[in-house]
Amino acid sequence: MDFELTAAQRTLREEAREFARTEIEPRAGELDESESSPEEILAELGERRYAGLTLPEEYGGRGEGLVELALVVEELSAALMSVASALGLHLGVAAVVERFGTDEQRERFLPEMATYDTVGALGLSEADAGTDKLAMETRAERDGDEWVLNGHKQWVTNFFDADVVLTYAKTGPEGDAPHNVSAFLVPAEEFEVETVWETLGAKSVKSPRVTLSDVRVGDDRMVGEEGEAYVRRGEVHTSVNVPARGVGIARAALEDTVAYTSEREQHGGTISDFQGVRWEVAKMAERVDAARLLTLRAADRAERAETGADVRRETSMAKIRATQAAVDNANDAVQLHGGVGYTTERRVERYLRDARLLTIAGGPNETHKNALADAVFENEG
Numbered sequence: 001m002d003f004e005l006t007a008a009q010r011t012l013r014e015e016a017r018e019f020a021r022t023e024i025e026p027r028a029g030e031l032d033e034s035e036s037s038p039e040e041i042l043a044e045l046g047e048r049r050y051a052g053l054t055l056p057e058e059y060g061g062r063g064e065g066l067v068e069l070a071l072v073v074e075e076l077s078a079a080l081m082s083v084a085s086a087l088g089l090h091l092g093v094a095a096v097v098e099r100f101g102t103d104e105q106r107e108r109f110l111p112e113m114a115t116y117d118t119v120g121a122l123g124l125s126e127a128d129a130g131t132d133k134l135a136m137e138t139r140a141e142r143d144g145d146e147w148v149l150n151g152h153k154q155w156v157t158n159f160f161d162a163d164v165v166l167t168y169a170k171t172g173p174e175g176d177a178p179h180n181v182s183a184f185l186v187p188a189e190e191f192e193v194e195t196v197w198e199t200l201g202a203k204s205v206k207s208p209r210v211t212l213s214d215v216r217v218g219d220d221r222m223v224g225e226e227g228e229a230y231v232r233r234g235e236v237h238t239s240v241n242v243p244a245r246g247v248g249i250a251r252a253a254l255e256d257t258v259a260y261t262s263e264r265e266q267h268g269g270t271i272s273d274f275q276g277v278r279w280e281v282a283k284m285a286e287r288v289d290a291a292r293l294l295t296l297r298a299a300d301r302a303e304r305a306e307t308g309a310d311v312r313r314e315t316s317m318a319k320i321r322a323t324q325a326a327v328d329n330a331n332d333a334v335q336l337h338g339g340v341g342y343t344t345e346r347r348v349e350r351y352l353r354d355a356r357l358l359t360i361a362g363g364p365n366e367t368h369k370n371a372l373a374d375a376v377f378e379n380e381g
């Protein structure tokens with residue numbers, strides 16, 4: 001067992017950290033406050049081919065694995081979670097095209113996705129299909145060599161920058177569930193925007209509700225085998241970006257707290273002199289390390305897993321622990337910053353608002369507890 005990153009992984013992490021510190025951090029507060037898209041930052045990530053981080057080099061990607069994805073996402077999320085989420089969702093769509101798409105689809109979409117010239121968004125959830133995705137109402141009916149889509153998608157992160165929305169729709173009868181859902185790369189301009197929510201956090205990348213009304217796409221827009229898209233989603237593990245985002249926020253909250261408590265003077269010394277404060281900071285550090293170790297382990301297992309291998313234990317454990325670490329560390333950071341922590345003058349209030357999304361999105365932690373418990377009972381009984 002070796003807990004050290006390779007030299008190449010350390011270099012990649014340093015490069016991402018430098019980018020986050022120079023290009024994202026100085027603009028993060030303003031982007032959040034004005035609720036503006038970090039489009040320039042994302043374009044720059046495209047130039048540097050982070051938008052193709054996990055895509056093979058033959059398609060213009062960097063050919064990195066899931067551990068590298070987790071390392072980069074941690075760095076971006078420590079600076080601004082929304083940037084990491086935009087990139088994570090985009091890479092998830094690219095991974096589905098790479099894994100299940102035809103050669104023609106790979107050649108058509110992936111090189112431009114690797115540079116962020118084609119931006120992907122995920123259209124899976126709906127108003128009544130949140131944790132229960134198979135309750136989705138969106139349908140695609142075959143008409144000759146075309147498909148006609150009707151329905152809506154909710155919480156489509158990246159939508160306003162997106163060129164294509166990987167849209168999941170029922171193509172078979174209810175009796176065939178879960179083998180009745182197919183995926184289509186639908187041009188973003190075919191959707192109508194219905195609702196853009198005001199959210200607690202993640203303010204600079206919006207996740208609207210959008211509708212599809214008699215939208216026609218060719219057969220060449222279906223990704224993967226008809227009816228198998230929902231079942232086979234589980235073979236793509238780029239969702240490790242969600243716990244990695246949690247690690248980033250948890251770490252940023254810790255770093256800000258160490259800096260602030262070391263300089264803030266009260267009662268004739270710095271507040272970091274108080275044992276009560278030191279123990280809180282120690283707990284925050286413990287959470288960061290546990291979250292990161294579990295996330296990197298999940299990424300590593302998922303990367304090595306053969307198709308269909310069971311990695312629920314590792315991936316769900318990381319999701320639960322790392323996203324809760326983000327919430328807890330951000331909350332403690334606000335407390336240890338006192339009054340200023342409650343203001344927008346400091347970043348910790350944003351960490352708390354952004355962190356709050358992570359225990360819900362990517363599947364609420366309760367459903368990951370179910371998956372984890374199932375894996376434990378099935379494999380360790």
Ligand SMILES: Cc1cc2nc3c(=O)[nH]c(=O)nc-3n(C[C@H](O)[C@H](O)[C@H](O)COP(=O)(O)OP(=O)(O)OC[C@H]3O[C@@H](n4cnc5c(N)ncnc54)[C@H](O)[C@@H]3O)c2cc1C
Binds near residue numbers: 125155158357
């Ligand atoms: C800002 C944002 C961005 C998002 N981005 C995307 C995206 O890009 N693409 C996409 O497809 N989706 C996206 N989502 C959707 C997200 O994945 C769903 O919100 C999530 O899966 C939960 O669905 P729901 O909100 O309908 O919750 P519901 O299914 O209504 O559940 C509500 C709550 O009930 C509890 N609960 C549910 N099931 C169980 C259970 N089995 N056991 C115990 N408790 C349970 C949990 O506390 C849960 O939070 C996004 C969501 C948000 C808020």
